[in-house]
Amino acid sequence: MLRTHTCGELRAENVNETVSLCGWAQKIRDKGGMIWIDLRDRYGITQLIFDESKTSAEIISLARIIGREYVIQIEGKVIDRFSKNANIPTGDIEIFVDKILILNKSKVPPFTIEDDTDGGEDLRMKYRYLDLRRKPLRDSMLLKHQIMQQTKNYFNKINFIEVETPILIKSTPEGARDFLVPSRINSGQFYALPQSPQTFKQLLMVSGFDRYFQIVKCFRDEDLRADRQPEFTQIDCEMSFVTQEDILETFEGMMKHLFKKVKGIDLEKFPVMPYEEALKKYGSDKPDTRFEMTFIELNDIIVGKGFNVFDQAELVVGINVKGEAGRSRKQLDEIIDFVKRPQIGAKGLVYLKYNEDGTIRSSVDKFYTPEDLSKWVTAFDATPGDLMLILAGEIDPTRKALSELRLKMGSETGLRDKNKYSPLWVVDFPLLEWDDESNRFHAMHHPFTSPKLDQLNLLDSDPGNLNANAYDMVINGVELGGGSIRIHDREVQQKMFKVLGCTEEEAKNQFWFLLEAFEYGAPPHGGIAFGFDRICALFGGTDSIRDYIAFPKNNSGRDIMIDTPSPISNDQLKELHIKLSE
Ligand code: ASP
Numbered sequence: 299m300l301r302t303h304t305c306g307e308l309r310a311e312n313v314n315e316t317v318s319l320c321g322w323a324q325k326i327r328d329k330g331g332m333i334w335i336d337l338r339d340r341y342g343i344t345q346l347i348f349d350e351s352k353t354s355a356e357i358i359s360l361a362r363i364i365g366r367e368y369v370i371q372i373e374g375k376v377i378d379r380f381s382k383n384a385n386i387p388t389g390d391i392e393i394f395v396d397k398i399l400i401l402n403k404s405k406v407p408p409f410t411i412e413d414d415t416d417g418g419e420d421l422r423m424k425y426r427y428l429d430l431r432r433k434p435l436r437d438s439m440l441l442k443h444q445i446m447q448q449t450k451n452y453f454n455k456i457n458f459i460e461v462e463t464p465i466l467i468k469s470t471p472e473g474a475r476d477f478l479v480p481s482r483i484n485s486g487q488f489y490a491l492p493q494s495p496q497t498f499k500q501l502l503m504v505s506g507f508d509r510y511f512q513i514v515k516c517f518r519d520e521d522l523r524a525d526r527q528p529e530f531t532q533i534d535c536e537m538s539f540v541t542q543e544d545i546l547e548t549f550e551g552m553m554k555h556l557f558k559k560v561k562g563i564d565l566e567k568f569p570v571m572p573y574e575e576a577l578k579k580y581g582s583d584k585p586d587t588r589f590e591m592t593f594i595e596l597n598d599i600i601v602g603k604g605f606n607v608f609d610q611a612e613l614v615v616g617i618n619v620k621g622e623a624g625r626s627r628k629q630l631d632e633i634i635d636f637v638k639r640p641q642i643g644a645k646g647l648v649y650l651k652y653n654e655d656g657t658i659r660s661s662v663d664k665f666y667t668p669e670d671l672s673k674w675v676t677a678f679d680a681t682p683g684d685l686m687l688i689l690a691g692e693i694d695p696t697r698k699a700l701s702e703l704r705l706k707m708g709s710e711t712g713l714r715d716k717n718k719y720s721p722l723w724v725v726d727f728p729l730l731e732w733d734d735e736s737n738r739f740h741a742m743h744h745p746f747t748s749p750k751l752d753q754l755n756l757l758d759s760d761p762g763n764l765n766a767n768a769y770d771m772v773i774n775g776v777e778l779g780g781g782s783i784r785i786h787d788r789e790v791q792q793k794m795f796k797v798l799g800c801t802e803e804e805a806k807n808q809f810w811f812l813l814e815a816f817e818y819g820a821p822p823h824g825g826i827a828f829g830f831d832r833i834c835a836l837f838g839g840t841d842s843i844r845d846y847i848a849f850p851k852n853n854s855g856r857d858i859m860i861d862t863p864s865p866i867s868n869d870q871l872k873e874l875h876i877k878l879s880e
Pocket of ligand 1: 496535
């Protein structure tokens with residue numbers, strides 16, 4: 299070993315020991331007679347000291363050559379530090395250096411490699427290997443590692459086995475576009491990268507594996523956001539001979555295990571909320587239940603007073619923002635501007651202030667008497683000081699807009715505390731969604747999801763009203779995982795493809811292997827997959843999953859460090875039998 303200790307290890311007890319350390323020179327301060335260097339490795343930072351009055355001239359001149367990010371090896375004596383630094387674990391000591399070896403030089407890094415850096419996002423992505431030297435990113439990677447190990451521990455204990463599934467496959471219908479890979483030896487034919495291992499894990503159940511999991515890369519060609527990357531990691535799971543309740547229990551168990559082992563937090567039993575209730579109360583199938591501010595529907599008490607917007611609306615619905623009646627006109631206008639943004643899409647907003655002095659003011663005083671308004675106050679269960687915000691319009695867009703507003707008000711009033719965790723299961727999703735554009739049903743989850751068994755007869759007569767045996771795990775408004783009990787009967791699966799507008803021919807071409815497998819004794823089965831990077835982001839308290847991916851893509855799907863995607867040579871194109879149109 300080139301070192302006796304790491305840079306995060308030495309403490310006051312080590313004073314007077316002779317040690318050797320290796321690492322990168324993070325910060326160099328040369329004050330004439332004294333030089334200090336912060337030496338950094340994965341484990342921490344240790345301060346080195348060079349004193350012109352005591353250190354040999356040769357060592358001093360070597361120390362003066364060292365630049366930021368040089369890799370050095372030193373030997374020296376641990377001494378008590380004159381001005382202690384309580385912010386780092388090694389802050390009580392420093393090393394009086396008497397041997398120094400430059401192991402490698404470094405160009406001046408393009409940004410400072412410290413907790414708070416001066417480098418912009420693009421620059422840091424280009425030099426990601428340098429960004430990864432920074433503690434916040436290193437901590438993210440360590441957190442991910444820990445969650446991964448704990449996930450494996452949990453599954454290992456309860457008889458799950460990890461099985462790898464292939465990466466070069468055929469399309470899996472998870473609702474995104476496939477990334478395609480041309481086959482050189484099968485001219486004109488393509489593989490698809492898996493959007494998930496869905497069909498394979500079901501086949502593993504047919505093979506009798508009973509309990510499968512895999513921490514696996516998935517690929518989806520879709521527009522990117524903070525919580526989406528073209529390649530991401532899932533904790534993918536499947537079980538045989540289980541009911542929905544068994545699955546919820548097993549994977550609630552996994553999440554509780556992770557919270558306990560990684561964050562030291564005991565979670566209570568997860569509430570289970572039907573999809574319809576989630577939409578009615580929170581306007582979203584992934585409600586942030588860290589705070590109440592639930593939706594109050596007002597249709598019954600607001601109609602017939604001559605206010606057309608309300609009278610003609612399919613839904614009039616509001617939230618009570620407690621204690622915020624003191625907001626100024628300007629602040630209320632800002633809220634109105636927010637809901638009118640195209641992404642939110644509301645046409646306007648009505649507010650009602652229940653002032654501290656007991657008076658009630660609204661933006662529609664013209665139409666409603668004080669008696670009318672006090673009925674609203676009762677419906678909202680408001681107390682003096684509360685601010686009520688109301689939207690009206692068609693049911694779905696109005697709920698969606700109010701859900702966004704609820705989250706905004708929750709954030710503004712400090713109710714979305716990063717240190718509070720509020721998990722729940724959302725269940726009883728509709729099986730299908732009607733898509734006006736393609737004029738057909740789409741599977742809300744994917745085509746392998748089982749309808750509720752007591753509704754199977756609707757598959758022919760009224761498929762739009764079928765509910766699915768599907769469930770999502772939501773924590774703090776983030777959908778961390780989702781899955782379903784699967785269809786395991788060939789006839790039902792074939793019908794399902796038909797309802798989804800697949801011709802028999804198409805279904806056969808694409809999923810023949812699965813339909814056929816179902817003829818060889820497929821057990822009842824079900825499963826779930828979790829967004830692993832999202833779990834990391836939740837545990838780490840950030841919104842972006844990028845921080846938990848060592849080498850992520852940017853918002854245009856590019857890896858700007860290795861500069862890809864990139865053109866390929868004509869020879870490669872030829873070998874693949876591909877001609878580009880331009
Ligand atoms: N394959 C599904 C997904 O990726 C999860 C599942 O149904 O198990 O969302």
